Amino acid sequence: MPAKSKAQQEAAGAALAAKRGELKVSELKGASKEMYESMSEKQLEEFAATKRKSLPEHVAK
Numbered sequence: 761m762p763a764k765s766k767a768q769q770e771a772a773g774a775a776l777a778a779k780r781g782e783l784k785v786s787e788l789k790g791a792s793k794e795m796y797e798s799m800s801e802k803q804l805e806e807f808a809a810t811k812r813k814s815l816p817e818h819v820a821k
Contacts, residue, residue: 761803763810765819771795772807779804 763769768791775795777783788796795804 761806763807763815765817766812766815767791767818769807769810769812769815772799772804775799776801776804776808 763772771790771792772795774783774788774792778785778788778792778796779801785793785796795807799807
């Protein structure tokens with residue numbers, strides 16, 4: 761499943777970096793921390809790999 765916004769893609773990238781040990785989990789905040797706790801590494805890879813060019817900055821709830 762691809763990310764729906766640039767913010768979501770960026771949060772997934774941060775959570776993925778933490779899963780891989782490239783970033784401290786304590787440095788995560790908000791959505792990236794939630795993603796780290798609730799998603800697998802494969803799911804995070806799919807979100808983080810989304811091309812940003814056509815994505816909006818944020819998606820309205």
